[in-house]
Amino acid sequence: MVDLSVQLGPLRLDHPVINASGTMEIFELAETFGPHVLERPPVAAYVSKTVTLKPRAGNPPPRILETAGGMINAIGLSGPGLDVFVKEDLPRLLGLPCPLIISIGGFSTGEYEVIAGRLQEALEQLVGEGWIERAGLELNISCPNVHSGCASIGSDTHETGELVKTIRKRWPGLLVVKLTPNVADIAAVGRAAVSAGADAIAAVNTYKGLVVDRVSLRPYLGNITGGLSGPAIKPLALRSVYELFDAVEAPIIGMGGIATVEDVLEFMSCGALVVAVGSAGFRDPGLAGVLAHQLAVALDTRGLTRAGLLGLAHRPV
Amino acid sequence: MVDLSVQLGPLRLDHPVINASGTMEIFELAETFGPHVLERPPVAAYVSKTVTLKPRAGNPPPRILETAGGMINAIGLSGPGLDVFVKEDLPRLLGLPCPLIISIGGFSTGEYEVIAGRLQEALEQLVGEGWIERAGLELNISCPNVHSGCASIGSDTHETGELVKTIRKRWPGLLVVKLTPNVADIAAVGRAAVSAGADAIAAVNTYKGLVVDRVSLRPYLGNITGGLSGPAIKPLALRSVYELFDAVEAPIIGMGGIATVEDVLEFMSCGALVVAVGSAGFRDPGLAGVLAHQLAVALDTRGLTRAGLLGLAHRPV
Amino acid sequence: MKDGSNDTIEEAHWASDYRMLGSVLNNEPQGLMARLEVEVPGWRSAEPGQFALLQAGSSRCFLARAVSVADEVGARVSFLIAPVGEGTRELCALNGGDMVWVVGPLGRGFDVDALVISRGRAVIVAGGAGVAPFPLLLARMARRHRALFSRPVGEGPGGPQASTLEVLVLLGFRDALQAEASTLLREVAALACESGLRCRVEVAIEDGLRGPAEKVTDLLIRHLRSGDRVAVCGPTPMAEAVWSICASKPDVRAWFSLETGMACGVGSCHGCLITLADGSDARVCKDGPVFLGEAVFGG
Amino acid sequence: MKDGSNDTIEEAHWASDYRMLGSVLNNEPQGLMARLEVEVPGWRSAEPGQFALLQAGSSRCFLARAVSVADEVGARVSFLIAPVGEGTRELCALNGGDMVWVVGPLGRGFDVDALVISRGRAVIVAGGAGVAPFPLLLARMARRHRALFSRPVGEGPGGPQASTLEVLVLLGFRDALQAEASTLLREVAALACESGLRCRVEVAIEDGLRGPAEKVTDLLIRHLRSGDRVAVCGPTPMAEAVWSICASKPDVRAWFSLETGMACGVGSCHGCLITLADGSDARVCKDGPVFLGEAVFGG
Ligand SMILES: Cc1cc2nc3c(=O)[nH]c(=O)nc-3n(C[C@H](O)[C@H](O)[C@H](O)COP(=O)(O)OP(=O)(O)OC[C@H]3O[C@@H](n4cnc5c(N)ncnc54)[C@H](O)[C@@H]3O)c2cc1C
Ligand SMILES: Cc1cc2nc3c(=O)[nH]c(=O)nc-3n(C[C@H](O)[C@H](O)[C@H](O)COP(=O)(O)OP(=O)(O)OC[C@H]3O[C@@H](n4cnc5c(N)ncnc54)[C@H](O)[C@@H]3O)c2cc1C
Ligand SMILES: Cc1cc2nc3c(=O)[nH]c(=O)nc-3n(C[C@H](O)[C@H](O)[C@H](O)COP(=O)(O)O)c2cc1C
Ligand SMILES: Cc1cc2nc3c(=O)[nH]c(=O)nc-3n(C[C@H](O)[C@H](O)[C@H](O)COP(=O)(O)O)c2cc1C
Ligand code: FES
Numbered sequence A, B: 001m002v003d004l005s006v007q008l009g010p011l012r013l014d015h016p017v018i019n020a021s022g023t024m025e026i027f028e029l030a031e032t033f034g035p036h037v038l039e040r041p042p043v044a045a046y047v048s049k050t051v052t053l054k055p056r057a058g059n060p061p062p063r064i065l066e067t068a069g070g071m072i073n074a075i076g077l078s079g080p081g082l083d084v085f086v087k088e089d090l091p092r093l094l095g096l097p098c099p100l101i102i103s104i105g106g107f108s109t110g111e112y113e114v115i116a117g118r119l120q121e122a123l124e125q126l127v128g129e130g131w132i133e134r135a136g137l138e139l140n141i142s143c144p145n146v147h148s149g150c151a152s153i154g155s156d157t158h159e160t161g162e163l164v165k166t167i168r169k170r171w172p173g174l175l176v177v178k179l180t181p182n183v184a185d186i187a188a189v190g191r192a193a194v195s196a197g198a199d200a201i202a203a204v205n206t207y208k209g210l211v212v213d214r215v216s217l218r219p220y221l222g223n224i225t226g227g228l229s230g231p232a233i234k235p236l237a238l239r240s241v242y243e244l245f246d247a248v249e250a251p252i253i254g255m256g257g258i259a260t261v262e263d264v265l266e267f268m269s270c271g272a273l274v275v276a277v278g279s280a281g282f283r284d285p286g287l288a289g290v291l292a293h294q295l296a297v298a299l300d301t302r303g304l305t306r307a308g309l310l311g312l313a314h315r316p317v
Numbered sequence C, D: 001m002k003d004g005s006n007d008t009i010e011e012a013h014w015a016s017d018y019r020m021l022g023s024v025l026n027n028e029p030q031g032l033m034a035r036l037e038v039e040v041p042g043w044r045s046a047e048p049g050q051f052a053l054l055q056a057g058s059s060r061c062f063l064a065r066a067v068s069v070a071d072e073v074g075a076r077v078s079f080l081i082a083p084v085g086e087g088t089r090e091l092c093a094l095n096g097g098d099m100v101w102v103v104g105p106l107g108r109g110f111d112v113d114a115l116v117i118s119r120g121r122a123v124i125v126a127g128g129a130g131v132a133p134f135p136l137l138l139a140r141m142a143r144r145h146r147a148l149f150s151r152p153v154g155e156g157p158g159g160p161q162a163s164t165l166e167v168l169v170l171l172g173f174r175d176a177l178q179a180e181a182s183t184l185l186r187e188v189a190a191l192a193c194e195s196g197l198r199c200r201v202e203v204a205i206e207d208g209l210r211g212p213a214e215k216v217t218d219l220l221i222r223h224l225r226s227g228d229r230v231a232v233c234g235p236t237p238m239a240e241a242v243w244s245i246c247a248s249k250p251d252v253r254a255w256f257s258l259e260t261g262m263a264c265g266v267g268s269c270h271g272c273l274i275t276l277a278d279g280s281d282a283r284v285c286k287d288g289p290v291f292l293g294e295a296v297f298g299g
């Protein structure tokens, strides 16, 4: 079998399939499916749901609806906040046999700074020196942001650059920046993030959409708008990864509608070193593991190497 | 039966369902299905494929592929150009029993100006004074644009405003501006267009995407990227119409994935006065007419008026 | 090597430990609902009130749909499904031999012991498609009851009087056709009677065409006694009405199986969150779908 | 009023003049292909080589698929479909009674007169699923031939010798199973022989398991004579090879039915554009799918 392991900055992954932030609660899975989930996770690195500084109730229900070829959600970064994460979740997550990527979200640069600082302290305490090989950070820069006047920090190249510079100064571990696709030029934002010191780019987050209640003809979601994900957005996500691969040297974590091994091949061909399973994991919580196996078979069958596949779509036939 | 007629600026439409530019060749339909197509068109106004100043070959094949819940196209504004349009198509199109909306595209403000000027001359000649009630203009501002440094004029509020101002000065008829959704803030572009004098906003054009060939794992489309359309994008398009309705007073022509009468209700509830059928018309060329009929029935059944439906999603229950 | 063992290895790449591929044994209409019997290799026994995520093998939908386990015999699992939208229509249209994806059993079910070990009666209240989880509940109540009480007099925890547990099954349907969805439940009730439960089924039909126009809440008002233990499943307005009837009698405890939109069914997506009476959040898929009435509707 | 007439009015809101709702009469496997027989109310007679856009009533696909008309008897239309992807697999899986959306007949077909009124022979060359349009072509050639020539000797335009038009049907398939897709064509060929055509069918099988490993182009090289008129349908590499064989003989004319991706099939979307040998553009759906070899491949 092909060796699927991959180095993502200081993290070593057994294979290139991980989960998308906010779409897999691994301890819940273990409760339902048994301890093997924690012993042999389906993902090669576990990405946490986005952690915010304060506890957040999230958006009023309903929060999800299926759409043509996908789904929309308006969870709204609900969660118990940083303190609970550090005390209750972090120690358990560090017990997983795979690296951890902690997704964080702030409503200002200051908030990101505080969270990153606290996480670094906690990791040093819990793991010691070697924590850098165990855990990385993913900046979710799609949260609404009052300061910049933008919809979010991630929709402004300058704000993005400033944020990443600030965090880069204090955070010595893997620094992933997860981009929002609700921009005119995602490659420009990616470039800003990488010049400011990001080690890797995750693309993409959800696309802002709205669904209408069939009966009342009012917005269906409690939050009015939500984020579109799933196969419906795959062509849009592939385009973003393709453009980013041309724009930045840093490795790309590709996602958006991945549901089959063909999707994995497509994302890698467009330039993703690592891929993440999001909403398609809702219908099969073990999908990431299945895809890793299938990827090995597919590479074999096609006589392709990982290096040969990476960015193939950019090279002439 | 409910009266479905609607006034779009100086144009009177028998009902609010028209076609999306580039997705219906009415003379081809007449050749295939018979002269009734021209005598009783399925659309309440006919929107031409985007006319460019010069003849254009368009993009290399392949140019279309189905995707999850939709399709992608990279036609590339192919067409014989303005001269042929004015000489061959315009006179025939003015023979239709419904108003005409001429979609035009330019690669600079100057090009739009020239096209609009030539069309106005031709209309005056062919129809005389009353042409304003027969024909309107739709500015497709998604064409790639070197001048602005943007992907297209439509992805820049300033460029959009300047273009619309320029055309508004010379064009006395209905002026629709069709927005590209590949921007961070579509409402801002809509506002710019309306302040500059647009009579109506059409939203949305296609979303930039990419599909990968299953066999070669290279980009499938000859043009590499293309535009995503169909039900997959409906939640994104509805969100755009919803935001535009809050942002501008001008009427909105809503489109993006419309395939059923429920979709029509949803777009109108979000704020569309008129709706346009695009790719779903490929599987049923008569869809627009069917939807108009079904809309009358649906309004009746639900005890709704057109005025009551328009913008309903913005009003509390 | 193209032999069986190799095929099994190949298969292993495609199967996950989380989702199983079932095969439809039988699909028979019960009124407007379909009783889908599925052979699910790897199925672990469900608690009554638990559900599974089902998706037709040839589904046009992106996500699977939550469906209660209606009955099970080993790996032969029955579901009762009402065709309300695209996902459930697909499931209802499956034929014998068709494939169906299954994730489950999921969630927390009914507290069988609390229903069986009680001084009052056990009352089951179901509206429409809410009948689905109750055949399994009734079967498990009968089994548990037998395990606890079918011993020589005086040896069981509740003594001889407990061995005559009375179960009242109150069902509400819109019309006579819909009421046929109670077929499976009646079969199970008959078996339960044989094995020692005193089981009575009453049906309220709302359209009044072949009898009085009644709602299931009318039946409940007529029959509910203090001390009763109640298991409820049905549309939200019905559930609310049932709760206020229960709350009006002393010493009544009631459990409700709730329904919300779900994406993952396992606690991952946070899409099914509801706010409980005390202001805390709960996920219907993980913390439920069965909740105590007080927790949902308040004391 | 809930009677038939009202239903018809209701129906009118849903039907368009452009798309018809057909109902599957029969679906029978022919090798790897399915022969789908559909009753299409409102169907107008097709020219051979024309196609229809088909979409299963319960389709998961967004767009319809282009399928050649293989045969028709009034409103009973037959299609021969190879299950290559999702859309065609859905069509191949339809059962009697299932609904299917139909737009058509569409495009420009073969020039029957040019094939029938000829000094040379008519040669049909098909590869794989390319067999689909030829039963109808053969039936129409037989009909036209009869109409033109089955008169007292000397009265027909071509005289007596024309009444013995020779038709050579050359088919290529990957293997014996795939070759069963020629069943319908053979049936029609037998009828055509009865009605006066001298029809001969030869099949090349590529895998060589039950005879020589041959390609349809080998048959063509062996048989083609100058003056022949050739109708071709098959994969692009085969079509190109056929063209070069045709071009090497004097006075051979060949028509090719081309395949491209299509969205609308009626000339609206410009998705099926190809560039002809002279540099001009043509839409396969509207200007084709049948083109003269020179136009496509150059003189
Ligand atoms: C005029 C005409 C007549 C026809 N007549 C017949 C007929 O009579 N019988 C018949 O069986 N067929 C016929 N065809 C062919 C038939 O239309 C196609 O086989 C059908 O459209 C395939 O659709 P699908 O959904 O089954 O497959 P799809 O999934 O759409 O795939 C079909 C083809 O699309 C391309 N494709 C799709 N997705 C990708 C991707 N991601 N990467 C690369 N390539 C991709 C490939 O080239 C593939 O071969 C005809 C075609 C035309 C144009
Ligand atoms: C724990 C649990 C157990 C269940 N057990 C059963 C069971 O045993 N049997 C059974 O028949 N059902 C059961 N259900 C209900 C079942 O899951 C739903 O009926 C099913 O998910 C509906 O899916 P659908 O695709 O058929 O319909 P959908 O099209 O998804 O519509 C279903 C519901 O979604 C909402 N909805 C969807 N789209 C819109 C829109 N645009 N606007 C407004 N509302 C919309 C509506 O509320 C509608 O009623 C259970 C549900 C839960 C949570
Ligand atoms: C229910 C849900 C919750 C999500 N929560 C988060 C989150 O907390 N942080 C984040 O960065 N992205 C979040 N996402 C976005 C996903 O991580 C992913 O970027 C997106 O869904 C696209 O991938 P997909 O199409 O495979 O789902 C969420 C997506 C969904 C569907
Ligand atoms: C094949 C194709 C060609 C198109 N050509 C044009 C065009 O010439 N001008 C234009 O403004 N929009 C064009 N569009 C965009 C449509 O008008 C419409 O905005 C878009 O497809 C969204 O609607 P839909 O989802 O209903 O298709 C085209 C779309 C398609 C699918
Ligand atoms: S359905 Fe996903 S958390 Fe409950």
Ligand code: FES
Pocket: D261, D262, D263, D264, D265, D266, D267, D268, D269, D270, D271, D272, D273, D283, D284, D285, D286
């Ligand atoms: S398929 Fe649309 S123009 Fe030919």
